[in-house]
Amino acid sequence: MNTRRDFLKSSGAMALGALLLPNLAAGKGTAKVNNVGIQLYTVRNEMLADAVGTLKQLAQIGYKELESARSEKGLYYGLQPKEIKKITEDLGMTLRSGHVGIDKDWERTVAAAAETGQDYLICSSLPSRGQTVSNYKHVADIFSKAAEDCKKSGIIFGYHNHEYEFEKENGQVLYDILLDETDPELVKMELDLGWVILTGNDPITYFDKYPGRFPLWHLKDMDKTKRESTEFGKGAIDIKRMMQNAEKSGMKYFFVEQEEYAGAAMDSVKHNYQYLQKMSI
Template sequence: MIHTNRRNFLKKSGLAAAGTLLIPSMSFAVAPNEKYGVQLYSFRDEMAKDAKGTLEQIASIDIKKIESARSKEGLYYGLSPKEMKETCDSLGMELCSGHVALDKDFENTMRQAVESGQEYIICSSLPSKGQNIANYKKVAEAFNKAGESCKKLGLKFGYHNHEYEFESDKGEVLYDVLMDNTDPDLVHMELDLGWVVVAEKDPLHYFKKYPKRFPLWHLKDMNMHEKVSTEFGKGGLDIAMMMKHKSDSGVKHIFIEQEEYASTPMESMKHNMNFLKTL
């Protein structure tokens, strides 16, 4: 049975018919050798207490890729960039990306990213406030410059959306303004699929409008009433449909993120990994 929230979303987005057509082919939506990652904010408290021990637990449930997140302990939860890389390597995981701020310390952020061996650094929130076209064009210019700086160091710069970027100003969706004014060779988008559907937008529309522009995903199911994350299959994101169309988006790294949990972060992540394996 389609979850009520998801059914409402599908009706709004025009995907209801497509969803019914997908059902017979769901088992082919996910490649069996897909290597999934996790955004470490999902384990933020555990990482703050015991970074290496938590990474060991994450590796034990077959997660192969890591995206770090800036915290009060630093970019790598108290570990040095080299320690973070070595720990992931020893556990058979790849440190691919990290959430950072585009701020006065950005030079040091890039330096640490190079030392860690990661490929991407992702700005996790807008560097200047203003829900209007003028600010988003200003942000796009800053992102292009940051992308140039990263490219010189062999890094890739990107941006991670929330819900608010899909608000409109003067009839234009602000996220589209950001997309239209950033250089695809310099700014690599990480699409948080959960926030897209909460904003009542269709991720498939963005895959089509901006093909191959989303090398990173946050795969996040959402409770559509409370606007909080939930375990896979319990919310409003049609995960099988997303997987079927992932090549359209150009995704290379899929990071699972969950910020609220039915019990514990590890139990939720085990559920999510099992869900993906049984699609």
């Protein structure tokens, strides 16, 4: 007899399957990665030179989910919110998220994000600098207020980590303060897996300690010697292991990100997409 609990567990598995594991019934080791996203900072110069043309190239490669980033031409690379919404939809892609700052233009930033129809608005750096427990508690308060603003517009607020958040004061990891001092239903985290690993930490440890708190990921490989990003399969991150723990983290969307390249950025973008397509989970 199927219970409600069984149904919910099955529904949860199917929801994850729609994102990552379309062949879930075939069992572990045969599922494929689907709905690959990309952080547009990866192709920042290309977006500034020709936003529409670059989006077309990404669509042709196979990318489906997009995350924007602030640029010299504004939040959407010179495009208007409704304009980028239509362009991406026409290309079969969805603008899911955007990297922004909490500043004097915050209200306009939230309003613009609502116009694009995106689900998430991600603060990309600390709005108040200072590597102290006191400052991180202050930042947590700022995030809570920003999250309320976003909620009113139907948007989910989150924060994207770098390397410095994993420093400690008096033995306390500063990043953990942001998690502990904010409402998990209101303030989400976009975990940059590469930076976590570069600091000597394991993302899975965070998935275990804060299950469901990380609906967004930045998926990047890292060269530990150079301390910079690299193409998938050339660095220190076990991408397959990360994907196998997606459900535990609460991941709904992930965005491929690479900041440094061995050659042309678009070549790296193609390599990373093809690497994921060849992967079985």
